[in-house]
Amino acid sequence: xxxxxxxxxxxxxxxxxxxxxxxxxxxxxxxxxxxxxxxxxxxxxxxxxxxxxxxxxxxxxxxxxxxxxxxxxxxxxxxxxxxxxxxxxxxxxxxxxxxxxxxxxxxxxxxxxxxxxxxxxxxxxxxxxxxxxxxxxxxxxxxxxxxxxxxxxxxxxxxxxxxxxxxxxxxxxxxxxxxxxxxxxxxxxxxxxxxxxxxxxxxxxxxxxxxxxxxxxxxxxxxxxxxxxxxxxxxxxxxxxxxxxxxxxxxxxxxxxxxxxxxxxxxxxxxxxxxxxxxxxxxxxxxxxxxxxxxxxxxxxxxxxxxxxxxxxxxxxxxxxxxxxxxxxxxxxxxxxxxxxxxxxxxxxxxxxxxxxxxxxxxxxxxxxxxxxxxxxxxxxxxxxxxxxxxxxxxxxxxxxxxxxxxxxxxxx
Amino acid sequence: xxxxxxxxxxxxxxxxxxxxxxxxxxxxxxxxxxxxxxxxxxxxxxxxxxxxxxxxxxxxxxxxxxxxxxxxxxxxxxxxxxxxxxxxxxxxxxxxxxxxxxxxxxxxxxxxxxxxxxxxxxxxxxxxxxxxxxxxxxxxxxxxxxxxxxxxxxxxxxxxxxxxxxxxxxxxxxxxxxxxxxxxxxxxxxxxxxxxxxxxxxxxxxxxxxxxxxxxxxxxxxxxxxxxxxxxxxxxxxxxxxxxxxxxxxxxxxxxxxxxxxxxxxxxxxxxxxxxxxxxxxxxxxxxxxxxxxxxxxxxxxxxxxxxxxxxxxxxxxxxxxxxxxxxxxxxxxxxxxxxxxxxxxxxxxxxxxxxxxxxxxxxxxxxxxxxxxxxxxxxxxxxxxxxxxxxxxxxxxxxxxxxxxxxxxxxx
Numbered sequence: 001x002x003x004x005x006x007x008x009x010x011x012x013x014x015x016x017x018x019x020x021x022x023x024x025x026x027x028x029x030x031x032x033x034x035x036x037x038x039x040x041x042x043x044x045x046x047x048x049x050x051x052x053x054x055x056x057x058x059x060x061x062x063x064x065x066x067x068x069x070x071x072x073x074x075x076x077x078x079x080x081x082x083x084x085x086x087x088x089x090x091x092x093x094x095x096x097x098x099x100x101x102x103x104x105x106x107x108x109x110x111x112x113x114x115x116x117x118x119x120x121x122x123x124x125x126x127x128x129x130x131x132x133x134x135x136x137x138x139x140x141x142x143x144x145x146x147x148x149x150x151x152x153x154x155x156x157x158x159x160x161x162x163x164x165x166x167x168x169x170x171x172x173x174x175x176x177x178x179x180x181x182x183x184x185x186x187x188x189x190x191x192x193x194x195x196x197x198x199x200x201x202x203x204x205x206x207x208x209x210x211x212x213x214x215x216x217x218x219x220x221x222x223x224x225x226x227x228x229x230x231x232x233x234x235x236x237x238x239x240x241x242x243x244x245x246x247x248x249x250x251x252x253x254x255x256x257x258x259x260x261x262x263x264x265x266x267x268x269x270x271x272x273x274x275x276x277x278x279x280x281x282x283x284x285x286x287x288x289x290x291x292x293x294x295x296x297x298x299x300x301x302x303x304x305x306x307x308x309x310x311x312x313x314x315x316x317x318x319x320x321x322x323x324x325x326x327x328x329x330x331x332x333x334x335x336x337x338x339x340x341x342x343x344x345x346x347x348x349x350x351x352x353x354x355x356x357x358x359x360x361x362x363x364x365x366x367x368x369x370x371x372x373x374x375x376x377x378x379x380x381x382x383x384x385x386x387x388x389x390x391x392x393x394x395x396x397x398x399x400x401x402x403x404x405x406x407x408x409x410x411x412x413x
Numbered sequence: 414x415x416x417x418x419x420x421x422x423x424x425x426x427x428x429x430x431x432x433x434x435x436x437x438x439x440x441x442x443x444x445x446x447x448x449x450x451x452x453x454x455x456x457x458x459x460x461x462x463x464x465x466x467x468x469x470x471x472x473x474x475x476x477x478x479x480x481x482x483x484x485x486x487x488x489x490x491x492x493x494x495x496x497x498x499x500x501x502x503x504x505x506x507x508x509x510x511x512x513x514x515x516x517x518x519x520x521x522x523x524x525x526x527x528x529x530x531x532x533x534x535x536x537x538x539x540x541x542x543x544x545x546x547x548x549x550x551x552x553x554x555x556x557x558x559x560x561x562x563x564x565x566x567x568x569x570x571x572x573x574x575x576x577x578x579x580x581x582x583x584x585x586x587x588x589x590x591x592x593x594x595x596x597x598x599x600x601x602x603x604x605x606x607x608x609x610x611x612x613x614x615x616x617x618x619x620x621x622x623x624x625x626x627x628x629x630x631x632x633x634x635x636x637x638x639x640x641x642x643x644x645x646x647x648x649x650x651x652x653x654x655x656x657x658x659x660x661x662x663x664x665x666x667x668x669x670x671x672x673x674x675x676x677x678x679x680x681x682x683x684x685x686x687x688x689x690x691x692x693x694x695x696x697x698x699x700x701x702x703x704x705x706x707x708x709x710x711x712x713x714x715x716x717x718x719x720x721x722x723x724x725x726x727x728x729x730x731x732x733x734x735x736x737x738x739x740x741x742x743x744x745x746x747x748x749x750x751x752x753x754x755x756x757x758x759x760x761x762x763x764x765x766x767x768x769x770x771x772x773x774x775x776x777x778x779x780x781x782x783x784x785x786x787x788x789x790x791x792x793x794x795x796x797x798x799x800x801x802x803x804x805x806x807x808x809x810x811x812x813x814x815x816x817x818x819x820x821x822x823x824x825x826x
Binding site for chain 2: 016044045048072073074075078079080081162165166167169170171173174175176177178179184202203206207208273276291293294295296297298300301302303304305307384387388389390395396397398399400402404
């Protein structure tokens with residue numbers, strides 16, 4: 001394959017994770033060392049930074065600060081939720097992207113994100129092919145939701161899973177401290193797939209965690225939920241429940257959005273989250289003392305509980321993307337192929353962007369128990385290796401020391 | 414002082430913390446080594462375990478498991494919120510406690526808790542003095558609220574403060590990732606004192622934290638709050654706010670309990686917490702995208718972010734209580750005297766239970782800024798030394814390994 005010389009762009013997109021910056025670090029540090037890559041540009045707020053001609057010159061960053069990216073949560077370059085139009089309908093954005101690529105002689109484009117970002121990446125890739133602009137375009141996976149198709153798992157998932165499992169174990173201790181009754185409901189992210197909610201079961205596996213786990217892969221039934229809770233509460237005086245924010249009724253209505261008038265007598269829109277709403281319903285039906293806890297943003301930015309496996313793999317994903325592109329690959333996303341027999345082994349592979357864009361990977365139904373209120377051992381076997389390892393977190397005064405980037409705007413190349 | 418032989422009871426009471434078990438460990442391990450203490454009994458659920466004759470024989474526990482108590486959040490022996498009656502009005506409970514003390518030949522009583530627990534401890538101490546039962550009674554301080562009188566700080570506070578500061582730093586990263594506006598409101602525990610909410614300012618001091626911090630020591634004014642937020646949001650496009658759950662209007666009404674009809678047009682009781690309510694009001698007034706986050710139980714059980722200083726001091730408090738009691742002291746609580754000039758030094762001291770019971774220590778007004786929306790440097794200088802040091806947390810499969818107690822009920826002594 002012919003060597004392609006030019007600059008590269010790395011962009012981050014979608015909801016941040018604890019390790020998305022480890023992938024950015026993998027891309028940036030590998031690209032800075034690649035002879036054929038003349039300049040490494042970081043897009044401010046993903047594709048918006050390209051459209052707005054706001055690109056940082058990553059070569060001007062202090063290498064020691066770049067090393068800290070792997071321990072810095074959220075997207076250091078800034079993120080966006082910008083959906084590119086269908087180029088057949090409106091190609092304005094694509095023309096602008098091409099213009100910027102030409103302006104900076106961009107020949108490598110790395111886009112770090114989840115489903116929507118892979119859609120963006122795929123569209124740009126196909127457009128550049130169509131107009132005959134020679135550019136290698138690679139997706140670097142990231143999502144706490146773990147719902148990207150074609151990969152064993154996604155960077156970002158494991159650290160969120162570890163945060164969820166650890167927090168559930170700690171909350172379990174707290175929720176069992178009094179000899180009075182208590183129902184605790186923990187709300188976990190994951191709008192369409194239950195990978196994160198399922199991770200709460202790691203806590204139960206380890207000794208202290210939710211009695212019941214509800215994933216969006218199974219239709220939610222309020223009466224059955226209340227019966228499940230009541231059964232455990234009546235027997236033990238406690239009940240701990242983990243619910244995905246994405247649980248929905250059989251007709252597809254999200255439980256969090258449904259008017260609860262039918263079940264709890266209220267007719268107004270709920271201001272609190274799902275956990276608080278379910279806790280309130282449980283309280284009315286059982287009289288139990290309840291507490292609803294929403295893990296909220298904490299679960300996706302909790303770098304202090306990151307999995308070292310996740311950090312290393314996130315870096316590897318970025319590194320692999322650059323190495324593959326330099327070797328001539330384009331139009332692919334880095335994915336992972338993993339073996340768990342006789343020790344966990346994770347190997348990067350490449351998958352076509354068209355295959356991965358906009359396809360959601362859900363938890364297999366057979367990994368969820370028949371009652372739809374817990375996960376089976378294969379789920380544990382799947383997730384447990386991913387959360388292993390504690391990073392040696394850099395700290396100052398016992399508080400996190402995050403990467404400080406200068407973000408110097410790049411001059412025209 | 415004459416040597417007093419007999420068994421001892423350790424009880425835990427009130428809301429749990431990340432390090433209350435470190436204090437229990439300090440008591441238990443020191444008592445197990447004390448020659449004059451014939452048996453170490455753990456009360457199940459605090460004073461309720463005494464009243465119900467439910468005492469565990471701590472000598473039967475595996476020493477390796479007792480060593481893990483310092484890393485195990487929540488109250489391992491169980492807790493209670495049981496208020497003893499005024500003995501002048503109703504001495505039933507006191508007679509029962511005396512009966513149990515006699516039954517097990519209890520000559521040492523250690524009670525580990527906050528304000529209410531010190532009241533319990535004080536009442537039992539005075540009753541035993543009155544009836545002439547020779548027993549040494551010591552309070553071991555604990556409260557994330559840090560509002561106990563007569564001590565520089567309380568075990569439990571620092572670990573919660575570290576959890577709050579670290580989480581705020583991480584959420585800050587997440588809340589600043591998009592180039593669109595965002596107001597984030599974080600609700601922190603502390604019903605009457607702002608020590609915990611103030612800890613959010615450690616994040617700001619370290620580089621990334623709330624722009625505004627509201628403590629219950631200053632009356633809350635909704636219009637001023639909205640003006641504060643709007644000012645920062647208009648200038649920067651973001652605003653991060655930390656609020657104590659205990660903020661209240663000038664008339665004493667908690668903001669969380671006030672009907673918000675006057676301010677937001679809703680007339681119904683809020684189901685969500687304070688953060689969600691304030692976020693909703695901000696959204697209506699400014700149109701900003703908002704997010705309300707309640708740190709909830711996580712902040713008080715987050716042992717994975719405990720301060721080693723806190724763990725060591727919590728242990729020291731328990732150890733000191735036993736050593737002082739064995740040496741003849743009674744009717745005291747262990748407190749800390751600290752120096753921060755030229756390095757942090759913490760020395761235990763003893764303070765009369767009568768002095769400490771039911772007195773709340775608040776954040777000095779001069780440590781809060783004039784506008785009442787932040788803390789001053791003296792607060793930082795006070796809190797920062799307390800959160801230092803990372804414990805070497807025991808883990809199994811990269812998840813916490815908490816102490817497993819056998820909890821064997823004690824036979825009559």
